[in-house]
Amino acid sequence: MAPKILPLWGRWPRGPEGAGAALDLGAHARPRHGRRPYREPPMVHPVFADLPVTVFEEMSGLARELGAINLGQGFPDDQGPIALRRKAGEALIEGSNQYPPMRGLPQLRQAVAGHYGRTQGLDLDPDREIIVTSGATEALAAAFLSLISPGDEVVLFQPLYDAYLPMVRRAGGVPRLVRLTPPHWRFDQAMLEAVFSEKTKLVVLNSPLNPAGVVTPDEDLALLAEFCVRFDATAVCDEVWEAVVFDGRAHRPLMTFPGMHERTVKIGSAGKMFGMTGWKVGFLCAAPPLARALASAHQFLTFTTPPNLQAAVAFGLEEPGDWFTAMPAGLQRSRDRLAAGLREAGFAVLDSGGTYFLNVDLTASGIDEPDRAFALRAVREHGVAAIPVSAFYAEDAVTNVLRLCFAKADDVLDAAVERLARAK
Numbered sequence: 001m002a003p004k005i006l007p008l009w010g011r012w013p014r015g016p017e018g019a020g021a022a023l024d025l026g027a028h029a030r031p032r033h034g035r036r037p038y039r040e041p042p043m044v045h046p047v048f049a050d051l052p053v054t055v056f057e058e059m060s061g062l063a064r065e066l067g068a069i070n071l072g073q074g075f076p077d078d079q080g081p082i083a084l085r086r087k088a089g090e091a092l093i094e095g096s097n098q099y100p101p102m103r104g105l106p107q108l109r110q111a112v113a114g115h116y117g118r119t120q121g122l123d124l125d126p127d128r129e130i131i132v133t134s135g136a137t138e139a140l141a142a143a144f145l146s147l148i149s150p151g152d153e154v155v156l157f158q159p160l161y162d163a164y165l166p167m168v169r170r171a172g173g174v175p176r177l178v179r180l181t182p183p184h185w186r187f188d189q190a191m192l193e194a195v196f197s198e199k200t201k202l203v204v205l206n207s208p209l210n211p212a213g214v215v216t217p218d219e220d221l222a223l224l225a226e227f228c229v230r231f232d233a234t235a236v237c238d239e240v241w242e243a244v245v246f247d248g249r250a251h252r253p254l255m256t257f258p259g260m261h262e263r264t265v266k267i268g269s270a271g272k273m274f275g276m277t278g279w280k281v282g283f284l285c286a287a288p289p290l291a292r293a294l295a296s297a298h299q300f301l302t303f304t305t306p307p308n309l310q311a312a313v314a315f316g317l318e319e320p321g322d323w324f325t326a327m328p329a330g331l332q333r334s335r336d337r338l339a340a341g342l343r344e345a346g347f348a349v350l351d352s353g354g355t356y357f358l359n360v361d362l363t364a365s366g367i368d369e370p371d372r373a374f375a376l377r378a379v380r381e382h383g384v385a386a387i388p389v390s391a392f393y394a395e396d397a398v399t400n401v402l403r404l405c406f407a408k409a410d411d412v413l414d415a416a417v418e419r420l421a422r423a424k
């Protein structure tokens with residue numbers, strides 16, 4: 001029989017379960033009817049051999065399966081600025097769809113330099129200090145692969161974004177973990193003294209911090225900068241939430257502290273800046289010698305990023321209108337709405353100075369149940385998905401905090417509060 005060819009303008013057939021089917025990772029390994037079972041792959045790297053599906057996938061999967069409200073995974077309900085989406089569409093039809101330059105469209109690199117100059121006081125050379133990547137995730141991978149040699153020690157702060165540890169370990173790094181705790185999630189001199197040594201090669205800082213929603217205070221940044229200089233360590237700064245800060249706060253990059261420009265890799269994400277998390281356009285900013293190393297890894301990871309999305313992001317950064325004030329103002333309003341509803345329902349809510357996330361202290365709310373158990377009960381029995389913050393710890397987890405995403409429509413937030421009140 002001739003192979004069935006799908007027309008280019010057609011739709012791929014979908015299983016009866018729709019997109020949710022993609023989540024059943026087991027399906028890929030299951031033999032088709034009548035075939036011998038597949039054998040275990042013989043040489044999976046130990047870092048990835050038993051890695052479970054992320055908690056975000058797990059909770060979003062349950063939310064889809066059960067028709068629950070999803071305040072788990074961090075993505076907005078809103079589809080993002082229409083002007084940028086139009087630009088991307090125009091660029092797709094009228095612009096080039098061939099490989100753009102490896103370091104990114106010159107127009108986008110200039111727009112990134114201009115944006116960071118205006119908003120964060122950075123002086124970046126678009127040709128030598130900026131590389132466009134396929135999201136912050138690729139930027140992180142390029143940084144870890146190019147800067148870590150086997151045995152190098154890497155200082156990381158828990159709670160940590162789930163991609164860090166597997167990638168650091170795969171690159172051969174030896175993690176040295178600092179444990180941050182609520183309500184302030186701050187570090188101090190003694191905590192840094194305990195992990196920094198002559199073997200420290202890198203430190204990974206995420207500020208504003210997902211999941212805690214805190215913006216690292218200047219005093220703590222200054223302390224960390226001192227340690228980086230003293231131990232000749234490089235800082236990988238995951239600043240994807242830099243544009244999402246509230247209550248008049250300003251994001252201050254570690255790169256601006258004395259001695260840090262030459263030893264910092266600053267990572268940004270247009271997906272977060274413009275609330276279009278699927279776009280996966282990120283930026284690496286670093287002094288030229290570091291940027292050369294980062295580019296060497298980037299060229300063999302993805303090499304480039306879709307040119308139409310790059311063009312649209314350049315447009316958004318060059319002509320943002322009031323986006324960078326209106327967007328955080330709208331989110332701040334949503335944060336306040338969710339916080340007020342939760343407080344009224346008797347929950348103890350922690351401060352959120354940035355990101356899409358608000359945290360609830362379960363113990364202080366009178367709930368004597370670990371975060372994961374509460375989250376599973378909330379999604380299964382009450383139809384609202386959230387993320388247990390313990391999932392962001394590799395060891396000695398904080399187990400009484402629940403993360404909720406407030407980048408949602410008012411009625412969704414209100415309904416979620418009602419359901420959470422019942423779960424309480």
Ligand SMILES: Cc1ncc(COP(=O)(O)O)c(C=O)c1O
Nearest residue numbers: 135136137161210240269271282
């Ligand atoms: C702290 C942090 N780093 C990196 C990422 C990934 O960013 P991107 O989607 O640009 O790869 C996220 C996404 O939520 C994040 O919260």
